[in-house]
Amino acid sequence: MADITRRFGWRHLRSAPTAHIRHHKRGELVHDGPGQSFWFRALSAAISEVPVEDRELAMMFHARTADFQDVTVQATVTYRISDPAVAAGRVDFSVDPDSGGWRAAPLEQLGTLLTETAQQHALDVLSRTPLAVALADGVASVRDRIGAGLTAEPRLPATGIEVVATRVVAIRPEADVERALRTPARELIQQEADRATYERRAVAVERERTIAENELSSKIELARREEELVEQHGTNARREAEESAAADAVRAEAEASRTVRLAKAEAEAARENGDARAAAQSAWLRAHAEVDTATLHALAATLVAGNLPHIDNLTLSPDVLTGLLSRLGNADGARP
Template sequence: MATIRNIGLIAQLRSEASRHVIRYSSGRVRQSGRGLVFWFRPETASISEVPVDDREMTLFVRGRSRDFQTVAVQGTVGWHVVDPELLARRVDFSINLATGRLQGEPIEQIEARLSGIAGQAVLQYLGAAPIGALLDAGPEPLRVILEAVLASAPALAEIGVAAVSVRLTNLAPTSELERALQTPTYEALQQKADEATFARRALAVEKERAIAENELATKTELARRETLLIVQETQNARDRAAGLAEAQGLEAAAEAERIRL
């Protein structure tokens, strides 16, 4: 915003480097440039101040796909003024000579034109394809189309404005449709999760069965060995008894023979 200092019948205007100031007098351009500082007579002057810095506007368009599904596109469009004097002739950028403020809303007019051009291109793009193809492609193809449309739009060139960038942050259906589209994928993932759970359970059951069989085989082997041990101990006892009896018999026979002799 320009700074104006009034001193009696004359005033001084001081503008910023990012503003292009045009002073008219008697219908002719008397001064034109960026960051000007000059004296003027308010009763005979008309001054316009055009911003020449890069600006961004929010873009939000809601349209329908070819299969009648609602799709929302959101992003930003960057623009700047390339011909300030041409723009000042087409759009009113005159300022109040007492306060230095713009008397109208010229920026809103320019952004409305930008929004209209971009919105029409977005609606045409969305209406040419079904929802599935739009979501699979994502926002990048639309961004390229928007850049080309805005760069070649005669409605912008004729007022001295140019679009410098297009960024799309979102291309999405309604929340209800998004949930519906997510359902098959969610169900497939859930099915895979269930299959993995069942596989883990089956593996756990198989391991438990193998452990039980191993424990049973171990118990069987221990029982068999215990049986063999009992049999062996019994046989050993029998052998000891037989040996003892035989020894006692030999001793008795020897004693009897001694007595006989």
């Protein structure tokens, strides 16, 4: 939209570089081109503003396939007005000299023209295409047909329109049909998911079995090692008992040998001691045999006196003294 300002009964127009301005004054073309800026009088001016930038036109329409199924086509057409003079002569692009806005709706007219033309070519393709093929390959075929049809349409160059690009976004069936078509794929996906689940479970079971086998093998190996340990303990205990018995035998043998040696030594000592005592006794007897009886009595009395306890006081009664003196007298009388 052009910017128009008013000063003292005059109007000033300033347009953008993407807008082509055509200014007629009293039927004569005064200004023509994009990005114009000029003064004018409203009563004598006729101004048209034609956009020359690329514009996107989104369209959506229904079609019927060869098997009588309704589909919705979503497409986008990029176009530009390549000949502003022709477009201004065929479509009303005139602007209000006070507001700068279009008096009519030229872009809607161009959009209707492009949409109906594209729809005509799309319907021509889809009406001979089954639904399954349209959903699988219909986007490319419809896009090519719409592009070729718009390029060959004689009304577009006659209106100054050039088609830049054509895109088909989607071709979709009705909701019920789409759900029905999705069902086999969903079932297949579900089957694949179930198969993956079963395989995962099978793998899990196999891994659990492997783990159980490993645990069982570990327990068996542990039991075997415990058995070996018990056998080793028994062997060690038996060896220890044998060594202890051997040590006890050696110790007993050594003790017996020592006892025998001690007994022999004691017997030898006893024998030598007895021999010495016998020799001493014999010598003692021989010595006493050569001594007279009085001497023996004196020695005996000496020995008895030596073995008597300590006597502080000795009391002799007359009877004892008389008997003792009698014995002494008898002994002296009997001695020659």
